Amino acid sequence: MAHADKRASSNPIAAFFKIEGTPIAFVFLLLVLLFMLTAPRAFMGFRVYMSFMANVPPPMIIALGLTLVVVAGEMDLSFPSIVAFASYVFCALYQNYDMTWLALVAALATGTVMGFVNGLVVTKLGIPSLIATLAMLFLWGGLVTVVSNGASLAIPDIEGTLIHGVFAGRVGVFPVQFLWALGVAGLVWMVLNRHRFGESLLFIGDNLKVAKVVGISIDREKIKLFTLMGLLSAFAGVLLTLETTTYFSQAGMGYLLTVVAAVFIGGTSIFGGAGKVVGTVFGSLIVAIIEAGLVASGVAGFWTRFFIGLVFIVSVTMNAAIEDPDKVPLLKDLRSRARR
Amino acid sequence: MTSTPIVRLEHVGKKYGKVVSLKDVTLEIGANEIVGLIGDNGAGKSTLIKVLTGVEPPTSGTLYVRGQKIDASSYTVKEAHKLRIETVYQDSSLGEKQPLWRNFFVGRPITNRFGFIDVKAEKKVAEHIMRSTIGFRGVGIDVDTPVSRLSGGERQGVAIGRAMHFDSDLIVLDEPTVALALKEVQKVLDFIRSIKSGGRSCIYIEHNIHHVHEVCDRLVVLDRGEIALDAPTSSMTYLELTDFLMSLHARRPAAAAAH
Numbered sequence: 134m135a136h137a138d139k140r141a142s143s144n145p146i147a148a149f150f151k152i153e154g155t156p157i158a159f160v161f162l163l164l165v166l167l168f169m170l171t172a173p174r175a176f177m178g179f180r181v182y183m184s185f186m187a188n189v190p191p192p193m194i195i196a197l198g199l200t201l202v203v204v205a206g207e208m209d210l211s212f213p214s215i216v217a218f219a220s221y222v223f224c225a226l227y228q229n230y231d232m233t234w235l236a237l238v239a240a241l242a243t244g245t246v247m248g249f250v251n252g253l254v255v256t257k258l259g260i261p262s263l264i265a266t267l268a269m270l271f272l273w274g275g276l277v278t279v280v281s282n283g284a285s286l287a288i289p290d291i292e293g294t295l296i297h298g299v300f301a302g303r304v305g306v307f308p309v310q311f312l313w314a315l316g317v318a319g320l321v322w323m324v325l326n327r328h329r330f331g332e333s334l335l336f337i338g339d340n341l342k343v344a345k346v347v348g349i350s351i352d353r354e355k356i357k358l359f360t361l362m363g364l365l366s367a368f369a370g371v372l373l374t375l376e377t378t379t380y381f382s383q384a385g386m387g388y389l390l391t392v393v394a395a396v397f398i399g400g401t402s403i404f405g406g407a408g409k410v411v412g413t414v415f416g417s418l419i420v421a422i423i424e425a426g427l428v429a430s431g432v433a434g435f436w437t438r439f440f441i442g443l444v445f446i447v448s449v450t451m452n453a454a455i456e457d458p459d460k461v462p463l464l465k466d467l468r469s470r471a472r473r
Numbered sequence: 474m475t476s477t478p479i480v481r482l483e484h485v486g487k488k489y490g491k492v493v494s495l496k497d498v499t500l501e502i503g504a505n506e507i508v509g510l511i512g513d514n515g516a517g518k519s520t521l522i523k524v525l526t527g528v529e530p531p532t533s534g535t536l537y538v539r540g541q542k543i544d545a546s547s548y549t550v551k552e553a554h555k556l557r558i559e560t561v562y563q564d565s566s567l568g569e570k571q572p573l574w575r576n577f578f579v580g581r582p583i584t585n586r587f588g589f590i591d592v593k594a595e596k597k598v599a600e601h602i603m604r605s606t607i608g609f610r611g612v613g614i615d616v617d618t619p620v621s622r623l624s625g626g627e628r629q630g631v632a633i634g635r636a637m638h639f640d641s642d643l644i645v646l647d648e649p650t651v652a653l654a655l656k657e658v659q660k661v662l663d664f665i666r667s668i669k670s671g672g673r674s675c676i677y678i679e680h681n682i683h684h685v686h687e688v689c690d691r692l693v694v695l696d697r698g699e700i701a702l703d704a705p706t707s708s709m710t711y712l713e714l715t716d717f718l719m720s721l722h723a724r725r726p727a728a729a730a731a732h
Contacts, residue, residue: 323589327589327590327592328584328587328588328589328590329582329584329588329589329590330588332575332579332582332590335568335570335571335575336568336571336575336579339568339569339570339571340568340569342562343566343567343568344568345550346528346550346560346562346566347550347566347579347580348549348550348551348554348580348581349579349580402570406568406569406570406571407570
């Protein structure tokens, strides 16, 4: 209401933190500074950042897609298997038929079709997407293990080809795939904030009934959404394959929890109807820097997940508090006591 | 009314399985007419509206919009919008977390060829609607304000303003004053008067008979799926209307048995 607005405009700090992504960028910078203190040898040089930018793009691209899914009030847990499937298709076609660009197209098409099937399962069978895509995680994962006979593939000689240069090359020391990830981020931001498809997703996640009465075809938009998610997962799979030059059936599994964490750390609403694309970009960076930073600081690797969990809780709470302090019962309590 | 009515229902019936919700309803809504639709819970008001606005097809009977017969199978909410019929539901017409400008344009945004929204143009028009059509001069409310910060009456205003902007000839209001404070109710009644002065028609569904009697040109009472009364408001005083509604109640076998 009126007084709330006044308070925001008279307080430049609060106004600054209302700009999309600023609170989470701030947290990221704090973490970088912290690790510069605890692990100066690693974090004062550029190498660790370059290796970041080579490894973060695949999970970041998936997290960007997942942001749209969460905005619509849905969830997709099947992406690790789509990553693996796309990776397998790409490797197999390269190894057996020497395809590069066609292999890319085939891998992306595979992911798109799998996403489309996910969308059909969610909308036409009416299974809540959290459960439906968990089932699809098993189904697609099982299928790729069957078709690949459980074996891994290595394509080390793809290094030096044009496609490798375009998607996993280096400009000087700078990994090209990071530019691709930023490009996808820009595109996803435009789709969510400036495209009618994004608007449909916002209203579907906000209130299904409203979406229906304003004439949004809910099923069609959801199918499009899962299809896009499949495409982005497949693209992430190809980027991962080109960077590591290998396929193995568990390729995407390591992303499952960290990608979900990145989306929510970034400030996308758990309840749907609102999403922060810039937040997701920094959320992905934060998850990655915690993993690298703790190890470099000499903390046992086992602790990384613990700290990701901690940051997860702190940032979700912070995001809720920035939206409305009364949404956090603890803060609400403290505020009402302070007023007395 | 000499001109063709905006909508005309002829012998419309609607069944949900074995439950008869509407039986043989014939009703016309003329141009620039405010029609009050009254009836108890379960009288068939919402069903009538759903049939009228393309949310659900009727089981029998025909629907005419501006004299043209409507094919029930292809009649949808979008189709109704094209025929300039808008509905404002009690509380499910606006996305709470979305800013006002999005709420004005959702479902039919101003876009370029590639489907990208012209945010600047939308905000400008939204601003205009807020100022002129619904008269929002309120402090602290602008086009970027999310709906969750608005009062109940203001929300109805936004929804009605949206309907008027899209040049609808018929605006259906589904109990817009439910759960509103007295001051807010007056706002909504003013919005309804602005529909009339804007040359449009309105179907106003309401529990509070007093409000209906205050703003409507014509009264339609629905009772157990049938039209029990269809008369100009001027032909009845408020007391006569309440007496009539009470007499309906007394005729009801279930009510009689209870006494």
